[in-house]
Amino acid sequence: MTTLSISSRQIEALTESDVADLATRLEQDSYTNPFDGLNDWHLLRAIAFQRPELIEPYMHLLDLEAYDEA
Template identity: 55%
Template sequence: MGSSLQGTSMPITPESLDAFDDDKVALLAKRLEDDDYPTPFDGLSDWHLLRALAIHRPELTGPYVHLVDQEPFDED
């Protein structure tokens, strides 16, 4: 806890995803691994953010894919 990203409800946009680097993704993953959130919605928000990063910035999320628990799906 105590991260500058925690508790923020910033919209997930290409610009917000571009602002992430290895250190910020590591902090996000640590929060998800610790699962110590004041509300379930805070954890869900971080999970959605990591999932968006895994889709749009996979080079940053390789070590943390297990936290996203992505299942293959058919978009058709």
């Protein structure tokens, strides 16, 4: 099994088009291997933390919700 490894520099080099392609793959969910979908999801999540402006239209794919611990 291979491990997904992406550096901060690689995330910095991503364009809006790259992220749109990633989101399209996630929305279509037609992966031949379930781990490929999971890797794409983790990549989108990494982008969300480092370049949140790129994933604003695709936040629904991450299913992140703010919560109150109070």
